[in-house]
Every structure is written in structure tokens, then in C-alpha cells.
Amino acid sequence: MSAQFEITKSSNFVLVKISGRIVSDEGLADALDTIDKSLAADLKAVLCDCSRLEYCNSTGLNFFVRILTRSRKVGLDCVLVNLQPSVKKLFEISKLDEIFSCFNSTDEVEAKFNKVK
Structure with missing residues (x-):
């Protein structure tokens, strides 16, 4: 199963809910385009909910770095929430x-x- 993305915008965040497995570029370009269109300076961050992300490899890590880069270009942060143990371990090993x-x-x-004003 490839990754599925649900991207919404709230008053403070672009919320990216990721489920499945990121092991190839399939669907990543579309997700990045949608995230780009949602970015605005009045937001606080891009929030990536990884509670249903079962696995990712280096392609997945690259995807997250690309979100971070695009977020920072408009003055936002990119935060990760609910990393599964295997995905968290990959972030630790890579020092990301x-x-x-x-x-x-x-x-x-x-x-x-x-708290941040």
C-alpha cells in the first residue's frame, strides 16, 4: 500500500495526515503541490500527523525535508506528530x-x- 495524504488547513496549521507506507515517489508530487498551495504566512506551521504512517524509507525522509524547506521559505515550521516507533527510529538514525x-x-x-507570539 502506498501512502495516502489528507491535507487540510485550519486557522493555525496546514494539517497533513499521512497513512500507509512511503517507499516511492508515487503521490508525493501531488501532496507537495497541495501543501504549497496551502502555505500562508499567517499560519504557524505545517503539522504532519504520522500516526498512521507505517513505514518510510529514504524517499519518505526526503519528502519530509522538502516539506520543511518549503515551509521555512514562507516563515513556517514543520512539525511531526505521533511518529510510529520504526519511523521515529529512522529519523533518529538519520539525525533528522x-x-x-x-x-x-x-x-x-x-x-x-x-505560547509563541
């Missing part, structure tokens, strides 16, 4: 956990960004 803000819940994200 030092670049991304990772949270255990959307409540933690809301609390962090509501």
Missing part, C-alpha cells in the same frame, strides 16, 4: 530528529505554538 520538532500529540503542538 534534530532538525524537526517532534511531538507525541497534537495537544502538545497546540500548547507550544499558543
Whole structure:
């Protein structure tokens, strides 16, 4: 099963819900285009909900780096929420956990960004 993306926009975030497995470029360009169209300077961050992301390889890591790069170009952060243990391990091994803000819940994200003025 390839990855599925549900991309929505709230008053504070672009929410990217990812499910399945990211092991190829299939569907990634469309997801990035949708994210690009949703980015706005009045938002706080792109929030990637990875609770249903079962697995990703280096293609998946590259996808997240591309989201981060595009987010930062408009002054936003990209945060990861609910990383599954195998995906979290990949971020740790690649040291990308030092670049991304990772949270255990959307409540933690809301609390962090509501403190930031």
C-alpha cells in the first residue's frame, strides 16, 4: 500500500495526515503541490500527523525535508506528530530528529505554538 495524504488547513496549521507506507515517489508530487498551495504566512506551521504512517524509507525522509524547506521559505515550521516507533527510529538514525520538532500529540503542538507570539 502506498501512502495516502489528507491535507487540510485550519486557522493555525496546514494539517497533513499521512497513512500507509512511503517507499516511492508515487503521490508525493501531488501532496507537495497541495501543501504549497496551502502555505500562508499567517499560519504557524505545517503539522504532519504520522500516526498512521507505517513505514518510510529514504524517499519518505526526503519528502519530509522538502516539506520543511518549503515551509521555512514562507516563515513556517514543520512539525511531526505521533511518529510510529520504526519511523521515529529512522529519523533518529538519520539525525533528522534534530532538525524537526517532534511531538507525541497534537495537544502538545497546540500548547507550544499558543505560547509563541
